[in-house]
Structure formats: structure tokens, C-alpha cells
């Protein structure tokens with residue numbers, strides 16, 4: 001249990017400092033103005049209260065933008081508990097503002113329970129995640145809103161071990177984080193051998209935010225192990241082609257600047273992966289005047305990078321010349337200890353893929369004679385015995401959230417409007433979805449985009465009836481077949 005756990009005015013929570021709430025509320029007010037999609041969904045559905053009865057367990061970076069998402073879910077009738085999906089991504093003022101709520105005070109909060117602060121340990125992280133599953137009076141959640149799939153994973157592993165009647169013993173192969181998950185579930189099993197089985201039976205569905213979490217869901221679905229329906233929010237066009245690309249175009253450079261303030265122009269930057277996040281990363285670094293080299297395994301993405309004017313190489317080809325390394329693959333062991341040993345003095349290494357496996361941080365810590373020096377939180381110099389150092393951001397975790405505050409409100413409004421629509425869909429249509437992974441239909445994707453046009457002064461051309469017939473699409477859309485790739 002964390003010593004941050006408090007209960008005030010009937011609300012349990014664990015945040016860094018409740019007195020930051022006013023600062024958080026000011027930022028939320030500005031964010032609301034920049035989140036037209038989310039605010040118009042609030043307006044559209046506030047009378048109908050489509051989420052009444054929903055108890056949503058939310059695990060997604062506890063930022064200002066997420067705070068606006070949480071209050072939208074609440075405005076639509078949901079009861080919510082929230083944690084961050086990353087140990088460094090919480091904006092403490094956002095967490096405080098959500099606990100205090102729009103009407104509450106620091107002394108008598110009346111908002112939503114949040115269990116998140118910037119700089120959690122992994123033990124604290126999983127303790128927080130566990131808090132999602134207790135809505136009081138013996139009730140668990142009946143919906144999950146996930147980013148990266150940790151809340152979903154805990155339920156699935158919990159059910160698996162409850163079926164087996166035991167949590168497997170920890171082995172030397174298990175990484176530190178997995179041993180913590182096993183310990184968490186061991187404790188849970190000892191207190192109630194059916195806890196997660198009962199929780200899973202109540203859950204109508206999960207809506208998943210990101211590429212990595214979606215990959216986990218498809219894995220469960222493929223083996224028939226998915227315990228409830230899922231909506232893949234990431235692959236709404238208005239999510240992955242916007243947040244992943246344009247969002248990172250803003251927040252990657254923001255993170256680099258806040259962390260190091262190093263001049264990017266003229267530097268040699270390596271971007272590993274040229275998917276949606278990689279494309280935005282390469283573009284923004286080039287926009288700053290950096291020379292960008294891309295690494296890829298997929299010939300299509302490699303060709304795209306080349307046609308976009310990037311040099312495409314292997315990391316080994318440039319490892320000793322580059323100044324900045326950014327991983328965006330969602331994969332594992334992309335930057336190894338051998339790579340870091342061969343880098344230039346003070347090369348900067350950062351990851352914007354979901355988990356920290358992309359950079360071999362565990363291996364780095366084991367290098368004989370290596371010294372870790374904290375420049376400031378989330379910025380560390382790792383000094384090799386030969387005298388050269390590499391600067392690692394956010395301990396290898398999402399540096400655009402650890403060293404900055406993630407993507408800006410406007411792009412997150414697109415992602416989160418999809419999230420709210422997906423929550424309404426699964427909550428209000430029980431029985432209409434199997435235990436499979438779905439994407440939202442195209443007319444809703446187009447609706448999300450439409451909700452963001454006015455704010456940018458966009459004047460959309462309208463198809464004439466004749467043009468629509470010629471193209472074989474309805475005048476009011478959808479305008480593209482499902483196989484269209486944008």
C-alpha cells in the first residue's frame with residue numbers, strides 16, 4: 001500500500017499534492033477550448049447520459065488532456081477511477097484537479113479518484129493499477145479504458161492464475177516488472193481466489209488507445225483468450241494518423257528541448273521505425289534542421305522513408321556518428337548496450353514507443369564500471385569506463401511524456417473523442433459485440449474529424465448529388481471504402 005493513499009470527503013485517492021488543483025484547473029480550462037471534439041460530445045450526450053451505470057477503470061497518462069477526457073466521461077454519467085499508464089507521465093496538477101473536481105475544494109474534494117503521480121516506482125505503479133478494480137461496496141469496474149493494455153493484462157493474468165489455482169513461481173528469466181505483477185496477483189489470489197474472474201465477468205468491454213496495447217489485444221483474440229469485447233481506438237484514422245504522427249511531431253521536440261536544450265539543427269538524428277510515430281518523429285527533427293537517418297525492417301516503410309528524403313540505414317552504420325537516437329518501434333532491443341558503448345560522447349538516447357524494452361536499460365545498468373549520474377529527474381548521464389557518456393531520457397520510457405507533457409490538446413481531442421464514442425458503443429450495446437477486437441465504423445471516424453474542422457477555419461467542399469453518384473458514395477459520407485489507407 002502506498003503512504004500516499006488518502007480518503008477525503010468519501011473519495012479515496014493517491015496523488016502528489018492536492019494543492020496543485022487550481023493550477024491544473026486553469027490548464028484544463030485552456031485545454032477545453034482546444035478540445036472541440038470532446039466538448040461537443042459532452043454537449044451532444046449530456047442530456048441522454050449514455051454512460052450512466054458504467055464504472056470505468058481508466059489507465060492512461062494522467063495529463064491535462066486526460067483530465068478533460070475524464071470529466072467528459074463523468075459528464076456522460078460514468079463513475080470513473082483513474083491511473084497513469086506510465087510511471088513518469090502524470091502531470092501532478094492534472095491529477096490534483098481531477099480529485100478536487102470542478103465544484104470541490106482541497107479540503108473537501110468532490111471529483112474522481114486518481115492514483116497517479118510523476119515518478120512512481122514500478123511497485124507503486126502496479127499498486128496504483130490495482131486500485132482501479134475497487135469501486136467500493138464490493139463492486140469492480142464494468143468497463144476498461146486502457147493505454148498500452150496494463151489494466152487489461154492484469155485482469156487476463158488474474159483470471160488465468162485463478163483458473164490454475166496458483167500464481168507461478170518467479171523465475172530468473174522474469175524481468176523485474178513481471179515479478180511485481182506476479183506478486184500483485186499472488187496477494188490478490190490469497191485474499192479472494194475468484195476476484196479477477198468475477199471482475200472479468202462484469203466487464204462489457206475495453207477501449208484501447210495505442211498500437212502496443214492493440215497488439216496485445218489481437219494476440220489474446222487470436223488464441224481465443226480475450227475475455228471481453230474490445231474496440232481498437234488506435235486504428236481509427238483520426239487517432240493513429242493524427243495523434244501518433246502530428247502529436248509526436250510536437251511532443252518529441254518538446255521533450256528533447258526540456259530535457260537537454262540541445263541545438264537540434266545540424267545534428268545527426270537516428271529514428272528507429274518509420275510507422276506513424278516514426279514518420280512524425282523524423283519530420284519534426286528534420287524541421288529543426290537535423291539530418292535524419294531512419295532504420296526500418298519493413299520494406300514498405302523503408303521505401304516511404306527513402307521517398308520522403310530520409311537516409312535509410314542500419315543503426316550500426318551510423319551509431320558512432322549520430323548525436324540523437326529515438327526509438328519508435330513498439331519492439332524490443334532496438335538500441336543495445338553495444339550500440340550505446342559505441343556512441344559519441346553525450347549522444348542523446350530516447351524512446352517514444354510504449355514500453356522501455358526498446359532500449360536495453362537493464363543491460364546498461366550491468367556494464368562493469370558504468371556510472372549513472374542524475375542531471376535532473378528523467379535525465380541521466382551514463383558514464384562508461386572509457387570516459388564517454390550517453391544521455392538517457394526518462395530511463396528509456398516514453399520521453400515525450402516523461403520529459404515533456406505529451407501531445408497537445410487539439411490532437412488529443414481527436415483521440416479522446418474516439419475513446420468516448422467507443423466507450424458509449426460498448427457500454428450501450430451489450431451482446432452486440434463478441435470477444436473480438438473491433439474498430440469504429442468510418443462514419444464515426446469522419447464525425448470525429450468533422451468536429452475539429454471549424455476550430456481550424458476549414459471550409460469543406462460538399463459533393464453534389466451527381467458527383468456522389470459518379471463516385472458511388474453518399475453525399476454525406478462515408479467517402480472512402482474501409483480498405484482505403486489515407
Ligand code: NAI
Nearest residue numbers: 210211212273275276277295296297298329330352353354
Ligand atoms: P507502427 O507499427 O506504425 O510503427 C512501428 C514501426 O517500427 C513499423 O513500421 C515497424 O516495421 C518498425 N520496426 C519494428 N521493429 C523494428 C526494428 N527492429 N528496427 C527498425 N524498425 C522497426 O506503430 P506506431 O503507431 O508508429 O507506434 C509505435 C510505438 O509508439 C508503439 O509502441 C505505440 O504504442 C507508441 N506510441 C507512442 C506515442 C507517444 O506519445 N509516445 C503515441 C502513439 C503511439
